[in-house]
Amino acid sequence: MVPETEEVANFWAQVKDSDFAENEKAKENFVSVVVPLFKKHHGDKLEEGFTFDDFDFSAIKDHLDSEREKRNARSKEEKQAETEKNKEIANFYNYCLFDKGVEKTANNLVEPPGIFRGRGEHPSIGLLKQRIMPEMVTINIGQDDLIPICTVPGHAWKRVY
Secondary structure (H helix, E strand, C coil): CHHHHHHHHHHHHHHHCCCHHHHHHHHHHHHHHHHHHHHHHHHHHHHCCCHHHHEEEEEEEHHHHHHHHHHHHHHHHHHHHHHHHHHHHHHHHCCEEEEEEEEECCCCCCCCCCCCCCCCCCCCCEEECCCCHHHHHCCCCCCCCCCCCCCCCCCCCCCCC
């Protein structure tokens, strides 16, 4: 399977047995994006007239459930160590020097790709949220500050002010 289609299949498997997956608008929107994607990458392997209902996400769902169980079965110490490590990383990015004072930033994370869930009956429910690439990011830093290194190989920031 192509990584792009595998990722999208994982998105749906995560919500497969939830109320979200039963929402007709969400399913309709998801199908409108996913079927062409699968035809683009796997068209030669798909039978004529295939539909979204022909997909079987159960193996992926079982795998995700077993991974979740492993993660939840970790010891309290392992979970605490991970929490501390994440806090340490977040603290580095959660504060900035602004007018010679330390200010807390509102948010320093980019939302990962996935299925848009929205609230209520949002018209975009079920569509895919695209991955934010470095070429889409403008960085605003001080004149004398070092430009952060783009850690994604082969990519660069859109702009740095």
